[in-house]
Amino acid sequence: MEKAGIFAGPRIRRLRREQALTQTAMAERLGISDSYLALIEGNRRPLTATLILKLADLFDFDVRSLAQDEPGGGSAALRRRLSDPLFSDISIDRAELEAWIDNAPGAAEAFSRLFDRWQQGGQASGGEGDEVMLAVRREIERWRNHFADLDVAAEELADELRMGSADLYGAISERLRTRHQLSIRILPMETLPDRLSRLDLHARQLQLSEMLDPAARTFQVAYHLAGIEAANEIAGLVKGAAFGNRAAERLYRRHVTAYFAAALMMPYGRFLRACEASGYDVELLQRRFGASFEQVAHRLTSLQRVGARGLPFFMLRIDRAGQASKRYAGASASPLVEGAQRCPVWGIHRAFDRPGEIVVTLAELEDAARWVTLASAVRRQAGSVGAPTAEFVVALGLSAAQAGTLAHARGLDLGAAPAEPIGLGCRQCLRADCIQRARPPAGRPMTISDRERAMAPFSFVGD
Incomplete structure (x- = not known):
C-alpha cells in the first residue's frame, strides 16, 4: 500500500502556471482527473509518492522544494493574520491572496514573520529562544502534526509488544533490557530532585523519578525506546527540516520522538476506532490506553492519516496568564491557536478552579x-x-459544526444554544460591550467622554 503523501497545493499550482498549463492539461499529463488536481492544489488531497515521481519525470521538478514551508503557512494562515482589526479597512479577496502567495512567496513569508513578531509583543526581536520555538512550530504545522511513517512504525512495534504482554510498560522495559541492555531503575526524589528521567549509559540504566505517575512512566520508557528503534525515521525528519540551528534541531527531535512514544501508547488504528466508538470520550480513552489527559489531547491533534482521518482537533496548554506553552492547530485551522494571549472570557480558564473536571464550553x-x-x-x-507547583490548563477544541458526535457535547444544541461570546485577545477583538477588556483593539482610536462612562472600560472608534 502506498504511504500517505504530503500537502503541497500552492507549490503545485505555481509549477503548473510556470509551465503555462491549465488544470485540465496538467491533469491529463499526470494521468489524473482535473477535479483531483484541483483538490491537490487546494490542499484538500496530498501528493502521493507516485505523483511526485511523475512530476519529477515530466517537468524536471525538484522534489526537495516540497520540503519548503508554504509561504506564511498557506492561505488560511494568511487570512487569519489579515483579519486583524489593523487591516479592517482593506479588502483582500481569496483570488488576490492566492495570487500573492503564488507570485511573491517571499514577500508573503516576510509579512507573516513580521506580523507574528509584532503580535507576540511588538518587539523588534523576540530573542533566539522565541525564534527557535517559532521555527519548530512552523515545521510541525507544515506536517499538520501528523507523521505518517512514524505512525506506521509505532503501530507495528505496538502490535509486536502486545503479543508478548498486555502490560505495555512491562513489555517496553523488557525490550529495553533484552535487546538494548538498558535496565529500568526507579529512584527516590532525593536522588533525582530536579529530573524526570536520566539515561546513564555508563551504568546502562534508564533512571526514572518516583514522582512520575503510571502514564508518565510509560511515556518515558516509550520515549527512550523510540530514540533507539525509530532513530533512522527521526533522523530523516530532522534532516529534512533543515533548520540550520542546533537548538531547533534538538527541540524538533524531542517533539518527533515524543510523537513516536505517544503513537506507541495509542496506536493509530486502535486509538481511532476507540475514538469513533466512544464519541471521543477523553476520560474513557485515558483509561483504555493508560494515558493522561494531556497525552490523549496531543494524540487527538494528529489523526490525519489519509483514508482514516479523525476529527480535526486543536490543542493548547496555557498558564494562568493565558500564555501558551504548547499549541497544535493540527488540521483545525482554528484562529484560537494563534496569538500571545487568550480571551479571559473563554471558559477554558475556569478549569484552573475545577481540578479533576473536564470543563466543556461552547464559544462563539x-x-x-x-x-x-x-x-x-x-x-x-x-x-x-x-x-512549588506548576499549574496549566490543557484545552482541546473542535469546530461546533463537526462536534455533533462528541460524547462531551451531548445535550448541547451546538447551532442554537447560547454560546460564550469570545474574541482572539483584546488587541484583535472588536466587541465593544466587553467589561473584561484590558485594552482597546489595535488600529482603533479610543473615544473618551467627559459626560458619561460606559460599563466597558474602553470605548473606541467603530463601536
Whole structure:
C-alpha cells in the first residue's frame, strides 16, 4: 500500500502556471482527473509518492522544494493574520491572496514573520529562544502534526509488544533490557530532585523519578525506546527540516520522538476506532490506553492519516496568564491557536478552579464561528510537600459544526444554544460591550467622554 503523501497545493499550482498549463492539461499529463488536481492544489488531497515521481519525470521538478514551508503557512494562515482589526479597512479577496502567495512567496513569508513578531509583543526581536520555538512550530504545522511513517512504525512495534504482554510498560522495559541492555531503575526524589528521567549509559540504566505517575512512566520508557528503534525515521525528519540551528534541531527531535512514544501508547488504528466508538470520550480513552489527559489531547491533534482521518482537533496548554506553552492547530485551522494571549472570557480558564473536571464550553467568535472546547487542569509538583507547583490548563477544541458526535457535547444544541461570546485577545477583538477588556483593539482610536462612562472600560472608534 502506498504511504500517505504530503500537502503541497500552492507549490503545485505555481509549477503548473510556470509551465503555462491549465488544470485540465496538467491533469491529463499526470494521468489524473482535473477535479483531483484541483483538490491537490487546494490542499484538500496530498501528493502521493507516485505523483511526485511523475512530476519529477515530466517537468524536471525538484522534489526537495516540497520540503519548503508554504509561504506564511498557506492561505488560511494568511487570512487569519489579515483579519486583524489593523487591516479592517482593506479588502483582500481569496483570488488576490492566492495570487500573492503564488507570485511573491517571499514577500508573503516576510509579512507573516513580521506580523507574528509584532503580535507576540511588538518587539523588534523576540530573542533566539522565541525564534527557535517559532521555527519548530512552523515545521510541525507544515506536517499538520501528523507523521505518517512514524505512525506506521509505532503501530507495528505496538502490535509486536502486545503479543508478548498486555502490560505495555512491562513489555517496553523488557525490550529495553533484552535487546538494548538498558535496565529500568526507579529512584527516590532525593536522588533525582530536579529530573524526570536520566539515561546513564555508563551504568546502562534508564533512571526514572518516583514522582512520575503510571502514564508518565510509560511515556518515558516509550520515549527512550523510540530514540533507539525509530532513530533512522527521526533522523530523516530532522534532516529534512533543515533548520540550520542546533537548538531547533534538538527541540524538533524531542517533539518527533515524543510523537513516536505517544503513537506507541495509542496506536493509530486502535486509538481511532476507540475514538469513533466512544464519541471521543477523553476520560474513557485515558483509561483504555493508560494515558493522561494531556497525552490523549496531543494524540487527538494528529489523526490525519489519509483514508482514516479523525476529527480535526486543536490543542493548547496555557498558564494562568493565558500564555501558551504548547499549541497544535493540527488540521483545525482554528484562529484560537494563534496569538500571545487568550480571551479571559473563554471558559477554558475556569478549569484552573475545577481540578479533576473536564470543563466543556461552547464559544462563539465575532465572525459567528462556533467552537466546542474541553479543558482540564494539570498540576506538576516539583518535589516534596511545600515545593512549588506548576499549574496549566490543557484545552482541546473542535469546530461546533463537526462536534455533533462528541460524547462531551451531548445535550448541547451546538447551532442554537447560547454560546460564550469570545474574541482572539483584546488587541484583535472588536466587541465593544466587553467589561473584561484590558485594552482597546489595535488600529482603533479610543473615544473618551467627559459626560458619561460606559460599563466597558474602553470605548473606541467603530463601536
